[in-house]
Amino acid sequence: xxxxxxxxxxxxxxxxxxxxxxxxxxxxxxxxxxxxxxxxxxxxxxxxxxxxxxxxxxxxxxxxxxxxxxxxxxxxxxxxxxxxxxxxxxxxxxxxxxxxxxxxxxxxxxxxxxxxxxxxxxxxxxxxxxxxxxxxxxxxxxxxxxx
Amino acid sequence: xxxxxxxxxxxxxxxxxxxxxxxxxxxxxxxxxxxxxxxxxxxxxxxxxxxxxxxxxxxxxxxxxxxxxxxxxxxxxxxxxxxxxxxxxxxxxxxxxxxxxxxxxxxxxxxxxxxxxxxxxxxxxxxxxxxxxxxxxxxxxxxxxxxxxxxxxxxxxxxxxxxxxxxxxxxxxxxxxxxxxxxxxxxxxxxxxxxxxxxxxxxxxxxxxxxxxxxxxxxxxxxxxxxxxxxxxxxxxxxxxxxxxxxxxxxxxxxxxxxxxxxxxxxxxxxxxxxxxxxxxxxxxxxxxxxxxxxxxxxxxxxxxxxxxxxxxxxxxxxxxxxxxxxxxxxxxxxxxxxxxxxxxxxxxxxxxxxxxxxxxxxxxxxxxxxxxxxxxxxxxxxxxxxxxxxxxxxxxxxxxxxxxxxxxxxxxxxxxxxxxxxxxxxxxxxxxxxxxxxxxxxxxxxxxxxxxxxxxxxxxxxxxxxxxxxxxxxxxxxxxxxxxxxxxxxxxxxxxxxxxxxxxxxxxxxxxxxxxxxxxxxxxxxxxxxxxxxxxxxxxxxxxxxxxxxxxxxxxxxxxxxxxxxxxxxxxxxxxxxxxxxxxxxxxxxxxxxxxxxxxxxxxxxxxxxxxxxxxxxxxxxxxxxxxxxxxxxxxxxx
Numbered sequence: 001x002x003x004x005x006x007x008x009x010x011x012x013x014x015x016x017x018x019x020x021x022x023x024x025x026x027x028x029x030x031x032x033x034x035x036x037x038x039x040x041x042x043x044x045x046x047x048x049x050x051x052x053x054x055x056x057x058x059x060x061x062x063x064x065x066x067x068x069x070x071x072x073x074x075x076x077x078x079x080x081x082x083x084x085x086x087x088x089x090x091x092x093x094x095x096x097x098x099x100x101x102x103x104x105x106x107x108x109x110x111x112x113x114x115x116x117x118x119x120x121x122x123x124x125x126x127x128x129x130x131x132x133x134x135x136x137x138x139x140x141x142x143x144x145x146x147x
Numbered sequence: 148x149x150x151x152x153x154x155x156x157x158x159x160x161x162x163x164x165x166x167x168x169x170x171x172x173x174x175x176x177x178x179x180x181x182x183x184x185x186x187x188x189x190x191x192x193x194x195x196x197x198x199x200x201x202x203x204x205x206x207x208x209x210x211x212x213x214x215x216x217x218x219x220x221x222x223x224x225x226x227x228x229x230x231x232x233x234x235x236x237x238x239x240x241x242x243x244x245x246x247x248x249x250x251x252x253x254x255x256x257x258x259x260x261x262x263x264x265x266x267x268x269x270x271x272x273x274x275x276x277x278x279x280x281x282x283x284x285x286x287x288x289x290x291x292x293x294x295x296x297x298x299x300x301x302x303x304x305x306x307x308x309x310x311x312x313x314x315x316x317x318x319x320x321x322x323x324x325x326x327x328x329x330x331x332x333x334x335x336x337x338x339x340x341x342x343x344x345x346x347x348x349x350x351x352x353x354x355x356x357x358x359x360x361x362x363x364x365x366x367x368x369x370x371x372x373x374x375x376x377x378x379x380x381x382x383x384x385x386x387x388x389x390x391x392x393x394x395x396x397x398x399x400x401x402x403x404x405x406x407x408x409x410x411x412x413x414x415x416x417x418x419x420x421x422x423x424x425x426x427x428x429x430x431x432x433x434x435x436x437x438x439x440x441x442x443x444x445x446x447x448x449x450x451x452x453x454x455x456x457x458x459x460x461x462x463x464x465x466x467x468x469x470x471x472x473x474x475x476x477x478x479x480x481x482x483x484x485x486x487x488x489x490x491x492x493x494x495x496x497x498x499x500x501x502x503x504x505x506x507x508x509x510x511x512x513x514x515x516x517x518x519x520x521x522x523x524x525x526x527x528x529x530x531x532x533x534x535x536x537x538x539x540x541x542x543x544x545x546x547x548x549x550x551x552x553x554x555x556x557x558x559x560x561x562x563x564x565x566x567x568x569x570x571x572x573x574x575x576x577x578x579x580x581x582x583x584x585x586x587x588x589x590x591x592x593x594x595x596x597x598x599x600x601x602x603x604x605x606x607x608x609x610x611x612x613x614x615x616x617x618x619x620x621x622x623x624x625x626x627x628x629x630x631x632x633x634x635x636x637x638x639x640x641x642x643x644x645x646x647x648x649x650x651x652x653x654x655x656x657x658x659x660x661x662x663x664x665x666x667x668x669x670x671x672x673x674x675x676x677x678x679x680x681x682x683x684x685x686x687x688x689x690x691x692x693x694x695x696x697x698x699x700x701x702x703x704x705x706x707x708x709x710x711x712x713x714x715x716x717x718x719x720x721x722x723x724x725x726x727x728x729x730x731x732x733x734x735x736x737x738x739x740x741x742x743x744x745x746x747x748x749x750x751x752x753x754x755x756x757x758x759x760x761x762x763x764x765x766x767x768x769x770x771x772x773x774x775x776x777x778x779x780x781x782x783x784x785x786x787x
Contacts, residue, residue: 035530036527091650091741092730096731
C-alpha cells in the first residue's frame with residue numbers, strides 16, 4: 001500500500017511538473033510570437049519599432065499603386081489620417097484594389113517603408129477585414145453602412 | 148409551400164427531441180421500461196423529421212426555389228447541380244441543419260444498436276435529445292433556413308466561388324460527422340455518470356471510432372482543399388478555424404487510446420469520462436469559433452451577435468453541466484485497476500499527457516487573441532512560429548514514443564524486450580537519417596530528425612504487422628494508423644524543408660525556372676465557364692525544346708457573386724508537386740506567375756488516408772468478429 005501511495009505521489013508530481021513545463025513553453029511562445037495589428041496612424045505615432053513584425057491594415061490609397069521591376073509593387077496604406085508606404089515583392093491577391101481594404105504582414109525598415117512579406121487575400125468585394133473597419137472607426141473615417 | 152413543410156418538420160423534430168430528452172433521462176431509473184421505449188422511438192422519429200426538413204431544403208436548392216430566402220441569397224440557377232446540393236451546407240443556416248441531421252443520425256444509431264445496458268442507452272438518448280433540442284431551438288430562433296422572401300426574385304445571389312469546389316461537397320459533412328460523433332461519446336459518458344454503469348467505454352467505442360475516422364479524413368480533406376484552392380501552396384496555416392478542428396482530433400485520439408485501456412484493463416475510468424466530455428466540448432467551441440462570426444475567414448458565413456450569444460450559452464450549459472455531473476458522480480465510480488510503471492497502460496498515460504499538452508498549446512494560441520481583444524481591444528495574431536515552438540516539439544516527442552506502446556504488454560511490460568524488438572525500426576530510422584544527410588540538400592537538422600522519426604514509426608508499424616500475421620483485420624489498425632503518422636510526417640518535413648518557390652512577371656514567350664522545371668508562358672486566353680469568366684494562362688512545361696505538358700492555371704471572375712478567385716494548376720508525380728497560380732495582370736499581356744515545387748507534398752494527405760484506413764480496419768474487424776462470436780472476446784481482440 002505504501003509503495004502504491006509513493007508511486008501515486010511520484011506520478012502526480014511528474015504530471016504537475018509536465019504541466020508547469022508546458023505552461024512555461026506556452027507563455028514563452030506567446031511572448032515571442034504574437035503579432036500586433038497596427039493602423040497607419042499607429043505607425044505615424046511611432047508605436048511600431050523598426051524590424052518588428054506586425055500586421056498593417058487600412059485602405060489602399062487611391063492612385064498609389066506602382067509596379068516596379070519584376071514582381072515588385074509599391075502602394076500606400078491609409079486610414080484617412082495617416083498613410084504608410086509599402087513595398088511588396090509578390091503576387092497581389094485577386095481583389096487588391098485601390099480604395100479597398102487591405103491587411104498586410106511585414107516590418108518597417110530604416111527608411112520608414114513597410115516591407116510586406118504577405119498581403120492577405122480578400123475573396124469578396126463586399127468583405128472588409130474587421131481590423132480595418134476598427135482602424136477606420138478610430139480615425140473617424142468609417143461611415144456606418146458605407147460598405 | 149415546400150418551405151412550410153420544412154418549417155413544420157423542424158417543429159415536430161423539436162417536440163420529439165424534448166420527448167426523447169425527458170423519456171431518456173426518466174429511463175435511467177430501473178422501472179421505467181416504457182420511457183426507454185419512448186426514447187428509442189422518438190430518436191427514430193427525430194431522424195425522420197430532421198431528414199425531411201433537410202430533404203426539403205435540398206429540394207429547394209436543387210430546383211432553385213428563390214421564394215426561400217436562404218436559397219435566393221446562396222444559390223443561382225446557373226450553378227452546376229453538385230454545387231447546388233453542396234450549397235445547402237455552404238451557408239450558416241444550412242450547415243447548422245446538417246449539424247442537427249448528423250446528431251439525429253447518431254441518436255438513431257444509439258437507439259438502434261442498443262450497445263451497453265438499457266439504462267445506459269436510455270441515458271445516452273436523453274443527453275442526445277437535450278443536445279438536439281438545444282440546436283433545434285437555435286435553428287428555429289436564430290438561423291431558420293426556411294424564411295420566406297417576398298417578392299420572389301428571378302435570380303439568386305450565388306455561392307462564394309471558393310466554396311464551389313468538390314472539396315466543399317465532402318469537407319463539411321465529414322467534419323460534422325466527426326464533431327457530432329463525439330456527441331455520442333459525450334452522451335454515453337454523461338449517462339455512465341448518471342447510472343454508474345460500467346462498460347460505457349465499450350458501448351461508445353464505435354462512435355468514438357467513427358468520429359475519429361471522420362475527423363481525420365475531414366481535416367486531411369480540408370488541408371488538401373486549402374492547398375490547391377487558396378493559391379499560396381501551403382497545407383496548414385494555423386488558422387483559428389483549422390485549429391478548431393485539430394483540437395477535437397487531438398482529444399479524440401487521446402480518448403480512443405484511453406478508452407482502450409478502460410475497456411481492456413479497467414484503468415483510467417474517470418479520466419476517460421473526462422476526455423469524452425472534453426472532446427465534445429472542444430467540438431462545441433469549434434462550432435462557436437466558426438459559426439459565431441468572432442473570426443473572419445472563409446468559414447465565417449455570418450456575424451450575428453445573437454447567434455454567438457446563443458451558442459455561447461449552449462456551450463456554457465453543456466460543458467458546465469457535464470463537468471458538474473462529473474464532479475458530483477465521478478467519486479462514486481470504482482477506482483482504476485493497478486498497473487506497473489512499465490506497461491501498455493503507462494505508455495497510454497504518456498500518449499494522453501502529450502496529446503492533451505499539445506492540444507493545450509493549440510487551445511491557448513487560438514483563444515488568447517480573442518480573449519485579449521475582448522478584454523482591452525488589443526488586436527493580435529498568433530502565427531505559425533508560436534506553434535513551431537510549442538506544439539511541434541511536444542507532438543514530435545509523442546511520435547518518438549509511439550512505437551513503444553504496442554510493443555509493451557498490458558499490466559506489466561518488459562522495456563528491454565520492447566527495445567530489442569524495435570531494433571530493426573531503429574535501423575530504418577538510421578538509414579533514413581543517413582540517406583537524407585548523404586543524398587539530399589539542403590540537409591537541415593529538422594528534416595533529418597523528422598525523416599528518422601518517420602522511419603522509426605513506419606519500421607515499428609511493419610514489425611507490428613509482421614508480429615500479428617494471420618490475426619484478424621482489427622489487429623492491424625494501430626500499426627496502420629501509426630504508419631500513417633509517419634507518412635504524413637515525411638510529407639510535412641519534405642515540403643517544409645525542400646519547397647522551392649519562384650515568382651516572375653512574364654510576357655508571352657518568356658520562360659522561368661522553378662526547382663528542376665523550366666516553364667514557358669504562352670499567353671492568356673479568355674474562357675467562359677458555366678457561371679464564371681476566366682483568364683486562362685497557357686504554361687508549357689519544357690523538356691529541352693520539347694513541350695512535355697501544358698498547365699492551365701486560371702483566374703476566374705464570378706459575376707453573380709462579384710468575386711474573383713484563382714484556380715491553380717498542379718502536376719504531380721505522386722512524390723513531387725509542381726504547383727502554378729496565376730497572379731495579377733501587369734499590363735501589355737504580361738502576367739505575374741507564382742510557381743512552387745513541393746517535394747513529397749502528396750504524402751501529407753496519403754498519410755491521413757492511411758490513418759483513417761487504420762480506423763476503418765479496427766471498426767470493420769470488430770463488427771465481423773461480433774457476428775462470429777460473443778461480444779467479449781471480440782472487444783479484447785480489437786483492443787490489442
